[in-house]
Amino acid sequence: MTGTAAPSLPSRMRAAVWRGPGRPLTVEELPTPRVEEPGDVVIRVRAAMFGAALVRAVTVGHPRLSPPAVLGTLVVGDIVETGAAVQHLKPGQRVTLDPHPPCGHCDNCRDGLQALCSTKISISPGAHAEYVRIRPPVATHARPVPPGVSAGEALLTEIVACVLDATHTAGIGPGQDVLVIGCGPVGLIQVQLARLRGAQRVFCSVNHPGRRHLVHQAGGIPVAAEDLSAEHMAVLTAGRGPHVVVEAVGSAATYASAFEVVRDGGTVVGFGGCPSGTTIPLDLNAVHYRRIRFVGSYHYAPGVFEEAARLLETGQIDLKSLLTHRIPLDRIADAVATARRPDCLVPVVEP
Ligand SMILES: [Zn+2]
Incomplete structure (x- = not known):
């Protein structure tokens, strides 16, 4: 055959x-x-x-x-x-x-x-x-x-496609403030893609001091993981909080932080996978009255793999440092x- x-x-x-x-x-x-x-x-x-x-x-x-x-x-x-x-x-x-x-x-x-x-x-x-x-x-x-x-x-390419799909799902666009929680390969790719989509400031939480320079290199602003409070993020975003928060760690604590720091009318993207049965207390009053949108992101829609490949092939994102x-x-x-x-x-x- x-x-x-x-x-x-x-x-x-x-x-x-x-x-x-x-x-x-x-x-x-x-x-x-x-x-x-x-x-x-x-x-x-x-x-x-x-x-x-x-x-x-x-x-x-x-x-x-x-x-x-x-x-x-x-x-x-x-x-x-x-x-x-x-x-x-x-x-x-x-x-x-x-x-x-x-x-x-x-x-x-x-x-x-x-x-x-x-x-x-x-x-x-x-x-x-x-x-x-x-x-x-x-x-x-x-x-x-x-x-x-x-x-x-x-x-x-596959990882870029997953992150790109999250970027589309979140509606990340020009002028926005974005917070990426997690500074692994996914977080660092997310920083680059958010910048590419025109986000104004892209913050990225860093739990290894050795990764601060990687966040800078990706076009982002490092924030110490212990500073992920509503007060601190408000100071960094003219009092409002980020338009979009992407959780790319996969832990209950960081999911809870995402809801805490996002601005009114903002979007929380659940990219990080948690063990089955993981739960967080969620203030449903805030979700309702602050119109917070929560969306899970897993894999990607048709055409996104090809779109990710084109970003690589045209040099629009840098993956060498990863x-x-x-x-x-x-x-x-x-x-x-x-x-x-x-x-x-x-x-x-x-x-
Ligand atoms: Zn099928």
Whole structure:
């Protein structure tokens, strides 16, 4: 069923295998995935994400993952084999993958809520391997990476898309004051995108003094995490508070701060994911009489991945400073420790 293939793919490859919560990832040999169906594409992985979600999965597990498994969904790599029906891609091309393309036929997709498409899509075996096989609709949406964009930068397209969707959802626009709570990769990308959309002042809470310069570099104004009070934020915003507050930490305390500091008629965006069952006391009198809008943000609408890719490709956002650590596959056992270092923003696995 093979359309076109590189002359020689090894029969076996190396991959990082997860054998259960708390156990170290091990490098093992697995069969190299090959094209099986006409729409399949096999990719030589050049960069794969090891973000906070994976640190959680490796250490405490994940409801949708059962060991043994090769983890990771974010991939940039070079095409080495394509199925007979694949017309738009060819071996040798470097591509970045949208891991959440909507199926178009589930209930949520039919309701226009493609960001919450309920069809589970996976790559085989997982991103932390030398080779992966992808199928439609992931293969259909694979996007060539132009020269001048590094594999690591292209790997961040999905994260930029999620943040961009939050920016759209919040209605961030010219002249606004915005507060981003959280100075990880998401927070720092949010600062850049808010500035790009014309926000006047973009504050960003900083809990590592070492990240203040990154906030400045992104065009933002650092605010110490302990200064996230209504009084302090009012002083910084001519007495009004921010128009938009984006919570990008995922904790009850920072969600509560977001409601406290937002201005009358403002918007709180719930970007940070909290553990199931997390609750906060919310003054519903204030929500009503101050007309506070609260909106959750998760994944992105159709077209936003492509919009994010164009921002990268045209140099409108800078992601180089976020790519702080590289993890060769042979050092995968150190990945959790690396990802937890205070100076680590984005750790990239390079199989
Ligand atoms: Zn769907």
